[in-house]
Amino acid sequence: MTRQQLAMTGMNNLALLLDEVLKQMKEQMDNGKMSGTQSACKKPGKPGGKRKMSSMTKLQQELNSSLEESKARPE
Numbered sequence: 611m612t613r614q615q616l617a618m619t620g621m622n623n624l625a626l627l628l629d630e631v632l633k634q635m636k637e638q639m640d641n642g643k644m645s646g647t648q649s650a651c652k653k654p655g656k657p658g659g660k661r662k663m664s665s666m667t668k669l670q671q672e673l674n675s676s677l678e679e680s681k682a683r684p685e
Contacts, residue, residue: 616680623673
């Protein structure tokens with residue numbers, strides 16, 4: 611029962627993370643349309659892209675560590 615709860619918590623956290631990423635992507639797409647440019651496709655090597663990727667990596671690492679902590683807890 612505890613393992614199921616931990617698994618569901620982890621999946622819920624992942625779903626929340628993915629929802630947030632999807633919202634950010636939609637926002638970026640809308641901003642690109644509003645300004646009349648689609649620079650995301652034309653400039654894949656923008657400096658801002660690495661910063662966002664590093665923040666995504668950090669979020670993923672935090673999620674992984676919280677999952678590992680929840681696995682390590684005694685039942």
